Amino acid sequence: MEISTLPISASQRGKLLSAGYTSLSSLSSLSPSGLAQDLKISETEALEILKVASQRNGLNKFENGSRAIVNGAQTAWDMLHEEESSIRITTSCSDLDEILGGGISPKEVTEIGGVPGIGKTQLAIQLAVNVQIPADYGGLGGKAIYIDTEGSFMVERALQIAEACAQDMLEYNSLLRKNFKPCQGNKEPKEFLDNIFYFRVCTYTEQIAVINYLEKFIFEHKDVKVVIIDSITFHFRQDFEDMALRTRLLGGMALKLMKLAKKFNLAVVLLNQVTTKFMDGSFQLTLALGDSWAHASTNRIILYWNGNERYAYIDKSPSLRSASASYSVTGKGIRNSASNCKRVKLM
Amino acid sequence: MANKLISEMGLPKSTAHVFAARNIITAKDALSLSEFELMELLDVGLEEVTRAVAHISEFACPPYQTALSVLEQRIQNENMAGHLPTRLKGLDAALCGGIPFGVVTELVGPAGIGKTQFCLKLALLASLPTSYGGLGAHVIYVDVESKFSSRRMIEMGINSIPEIFQKEGLAQEMAGRILVLRPASLSEFTESLQQIKVSLLQHHVKLLIVDSMAALASGEYGPGPPRQHPLGWHISFIKSLAEFCRIPVVVTNQVRSQVHDDASRYLFQVQRIAELRLKKIPQNFLLILLLLLEFTGLMLLLFVLC
Known part of the structure; x- marks a missing residue:
């Protein structure tokens, strides 16, 4: 040394x-x-x-001790066991859950991108609500941090989705435990909103500051199980001239988020915008922030229009097959696509 | 929060001095550097740097609220929990009560569909006294295409809410609350936006309408996808106005036909389409071959007959 x-x-x-x-x-x-x-x-x-x-x-x-060969390392066998026992956050759309292997996985950074109006924020709000589904119902029973950089978070919408979620839980309860006493942990829709910590971020400095501060915040609020940033892009796309600085700051942020996800066993969900890129003689859509950012997130999901239907496509994942599934945005939140006869399509 | 001074954050004195000596004054300066860059620049150890960065971050971080407290605040302080009703039942239901405060709402449609009419009605509704379900406040109406018509607005008022407009003087009072701006160019619009910001704060303005956003930008597009939108700054400025004054902002936009080409697709979609095309080729190829064979056969037959 x-x-x-x-x-x-x-x-x-x-x-x-x-x-x-x-x-x-x-x-x-x-x-x-x-x-x-x-x-x-x-x-x-x-x-x-x-x-x-x-x-x-x-x-x-x-x-040099006998237990671990390298300090802080974990064997692949232990990791497998941990992965199998970890609960994923459902998206409330079973087709989407299926291609995602059960939902958004904790301990990982998942990036979700798509054109305006495709439903990125809707999906994000849905996740912020679903993370709170109690363990009795197969959920995580955690809390959510929602970092809003664009000002697109709508409380009314969050309330609607929470109401639908509470309703679903009641129905599930009455179906499963007809003769038993009502299950503990039924939640009021407003309780869901009380467990969403909302940060409104107005500059990129604030964005970095929040991410730095999260470690302490989560240490104080240990039951936070998902961190959502809507969107990671906004402040880095406008009025940002120094591209080298941008790449450095984004890289640093990605590392910190990954560390956070591992340390506190929580899911990090980043929303991203799209841009056009000149490739092979034509313009094509691609997620914003460039190629070096593309390495930053563990999983990458692209939401896109296929005709008049919304689809999600797994663009990058170390463990999942690349596949696409349709979903729809309803009054209750994200749900299965109504006209879905073909089920999941594996590519 | 980004421009908060490091010297006022209560860091240990020695650390604060080191930051000041290297001209790192604000939170923005410090957080734009990585921890290693700070170590090099400030000539201090990692532990001290991480501690300082964590401290600065905590100060520069905006405060949090739970979603519930946001909702309760709105219900308590604002008209209809932050909505301006359009008085169109279906639309109001879909919008959770009307045009939302604090965000920008865009009206889009072809020429003649009634975008300007919609704006006129909204201006009228916002200017109504609160006892009649309005906001009882000033309205700023940015009229780019000179389409605003006071006569039409009063006519609408008389027909839709006769009980108010037939009262002496009320029509005048309400029309007096609507301030119309007519910028002739984008630069003039930029200037008036700055003024609007000041007057929004000083006066009781509760609605901002821009009719139309598209007319401001027309003619400033080049061919190909634009690198930076000419109105990018304006849109984010208007958005921040809406949010920090907690008022509804309505902008109108025209429609354009869009060419559906690869520019609206992702790479994986384009690849899939290309694969489909490839699969089709062999069939066509066989068909052509068959036709050719048939043709030569026919020729041969003719040849033999001759």
Whole structure:
């Protein structure tokens, strides 16, 4: 292990190197005062450096332990088990759930894109409501964070969808437990709205700030199970000249969101707009923010019009087949397409 | 929130000084850099940088509300929970009560369908006193194509709500609440938007109408898909006006025919269509071959007969 891998400031690193400390082991037997004298720095600063270095050393020792070969790693077998036991967030459209393997999966970042009016926000609101379906009904019983960058979140619509969801739950209850006492955890539509934390973001700086702050927020509200950003694109498409900066900021944001999804076992859903791209001599629709962003999300779903019907297409996923399914936006929210005789079409 | 000063966020003094010394003044400056860039620039360790970034983020982050509190606030503070009824039963039901406050509503249709008539009616409804179900407020009407007609509006009022318009002076009072702007060009419109922003805040304006948005942009399109919409700035400005003044905004738009080509499809759709076409080719090919054979056979027959 070398000094250059330590998370300390550049000047401290420079001082260490010029004083001849190149490896971690050379620091291990030093006292803070000795190091302070050598580097001509204050004793507290020297203590900080030694602390960082010993932490690193400790990590190394742990790595050699018998349990895990690499610290923080997980075996594929454990992951499979975890994946099978994890509950996905239903979309309320069984055809869509089928191609998604049961719904939007937690621990992953899912990007949903499509033309204006295709139903991105509708799907997002539906997910914010569905994440709250109690465990008794096969749901997650969690809460939702809705980060609105476009101002397109409609509370009235959320209430309608929540009402429909509560209604469905009642029906399900009466079907399944006719002779039993009514199930606990029946929810009022307004309760659903109370569990949606709504952030209205007006600049890209605020967007970054919210994402940075989420870790602390979710730590305080542990039952948040979905984070929705509607849309990730808006502030980065308008009045944004420095493309290099844009790519960097978006990349950083994607990493933080992925980390968040893993750490708190929650689903991250990002909505994206579309743009036209010149390819093979003609213009074609594609999701916005460019090719480097396309790598950022784990799953990518494109919503599109096929004639007069709405379809969802899995464009990218490490575990799902690319397939498309029709859905419709109804008064109750996202539902199966009415004129759906062909069921799911696998490509 | 993006321009909040770092020096006023209560960071530890030493850290705040380091930021100030490197000319990182606002939250925007700090958050536009990655943690490693900050480490390089500020010459401090990772731990301190992450702590500072988390602190700045918390300050720059907008406050949250639950969806329920948003709804309750609207029910409490606004007319019909934030809606301007159109008095068309079906439409009002579909819109949850009428034209919503705080967002932009676009009216689209071919020439002569009644977009301007719709706008006139909305202006009239908003200017009605609250006791008659209106908003009792000023209306700003941006009339780009000089289609606004006071006579027609009063006529509508007399026919649809005679009990009010026959009262002495009320027609005048209501028409007096509607301010009509007639910008001649896009740049003039840009200027008047800035003024509108000020007057929305100062006066009791509860509805903004732009008739029509399309006329402003006409003639400014080049061939091919435009890189940046000429009205992009205006639309986002109007949108923010609607949201922060919590008023309904109505804009009209014309319709254009659209060529359905690959530009409205995704790559995977185009590929699928190409595959379908490929499948069709062999059949055609066989048909042509058959025709050719038949033709040569006929020729041979003729040849033999001769």
